Amino acid sequence: MQNDILKNIETLNKAAMESAKRLGDINMRTFEKLAQRNLEAAADYLDGSVQQFKLMGEAKDVQAAVTEQTRLSTELNEKFVEHAKKTAQVLNEVKGELSDWAQDGMKAVGNGSKKAA
DSSP: OHHHHHHHHHHHHHHHHHHHHHHHHHHHHHHHHHHHHHHHHHHHHHHHHHHHHHHHHHOSSHHHHHHHHHHHHHHHHHHHHHHHHHHHHHHHHHHHHHHHHHHHHHHHHHHHHHHHO
């Protein structure tokens, strides 16, 4: 009787540790992907700033400066829309992984309670 109880506890503990490890792996991959997205966005911001300073130094008149700034702003907006789409894609992937993880956890709980009964 006690051996059965201890085996059940050991099985549940192993399942809990595997589940926690899997969640940690999902979180780490998510962090890495989002950190990469942030680095790419920051690089685009810096590049845009450098281009604007360069533009201001090379502009021959106000109209040319305004035209070039409009062009630069449009380019940067397009880049950041793309960054937002890629970030949403990462979050959608994570949503699926977390959903699978939660469903697997619920199955394990259901199987564990059946064995205990």
